[in-house]
Amino acid sequence: MCGIVGLFIKDISLQPKLGSLLAGMLAVMSDRGPDSAGFAVYGAGDADRVKLTVRGGSLTGIAEALGKDVTCAIHDNHLILSLPKDRETAVRRWLAAERPDVKIIGSGQRIELYKEVGLPAAVAERFNLETMAGTHAIGHTRMATESAVTTAGAHPFSTGADQCLVHNGSLSNHHSLRRMLEPKGISFETDNDSEVAAGYLSWKLREGATLEQALESSLVDLDGFFTFVVGTENGFAVVRDPISCKPAVMAETDRYVAFGTEYRALVGLPGIEKARVFEPEPARVYAWEHN
């Protein structure tokens, strides 16, 4: 089953409430995915710095070891490192060598990514989603079908800078896609089918496709059921498989664009009574971006 929520803020005055609105949406989608939850928040960022989201293992001592120009913020068992862009390769190398027990699950100028097993409301609370601000965010509540219920198997999946993907559905050709992508340098952390979809899009983007083109080609190359919501530094995009196997509903007002697997997830948003509520058509890419 699974539930997806997404919120793209148009009215700047709503940005400080991004996290609290998303937390409400995520909690409602517990019925569709009580196994685990995760979310990506696009908050403040600096053009010459990069943020790494690190989880797993022991997080103590990492910031100290990396030196003064690296700042760190601990959110429960996740660590957000902010470092000068030119140090990213060195920091990644150091983490791989010295702290092989931790994983980098997201990186980019603005993305922060959190995921954990447990009920969505508890996961949101644990990371203080309520207090997070930003321009847009996407979240996922998981009912596992294709792989195990683990933190690593929770969505969103990020396979490129400031990119992330959440998926409702299941893919049937993810093994062959994985075999096609791995020799091209796209690496995967899990056995999860949705991570392969994220990797597929990262590959397409790397080859020069726009997000819209990448999603359009996914309609040809991916076999299975899917509703995807994809986050990028500037916005988010939505696509559903050609037979619209998985539900989706969207709402748009002057202040925001919201996505929910069910309308119930959108009920708590301000001004929802007057929003334009519509169902995205199958096999059509919808995208919203900040200029």
Add this chain to the structure above:
Amino acid sequence: MQVVDLAKTSKRDLNSRLHALVPNTNETHWRIENPNGQHSLVVGVDAPVTIEIVGHAGYYCAGMTKQATILIEGNVGVGVAENMMSGKVHVKGDASQAAGATANGGLLIIDGDASARCGISMKGIDIVVKGSIGPMSAFMAQSGTLVVLGDAGDALGDSIYEAKLFVRGSVKSLGTDCVEKILRDEHKIELRRLLDSAGVDKAVKVEDFKRYGSARKLYNFHVDNASVY
């Protein structure tokens, strides 16, 4: 009028009260507030009452109803009026997938659009959609009538039996065994009757619709296919 606020009353309580209605009930007019997209609202009603839902409803709204008139002042989720037996369901907004699925009778009116699989396996219901319908609508439709003032998506009427389909706009593609048929006078009369009962403007001309139905080629095994086995 009976007013039920779903912010205070549970959906189960509401549905139980509606199931308890007797045929000659005096509680003939209901207004349901704050539906907030909840699923399975006003399901299985079997009494000649009018129920207004003020706002958006979730999945399976007004399913399995008999006799009742149900008005939804908003959008509905998957499977509105599924397996309806008689009466009327009127959606003022859009409907999600599988509107009127497997329904045996009654009239379903959708003022906005209906998405994929509208009228799937319909068994006698009349459906009037004032907007457009999504792909795979009227899949395996058995009987009844589907009228669409807008356009239809891919694979309309795939594997259709004897339902009648009338579409005013474009049809993206027809499904297997669904073909365009001649719009004869008896069809025009039937179409006018349905448009009138759905409150469609008289300016909408029946001549602008095209009729689609079954080519009846899937009814029997075709010997040319024997080599497949």
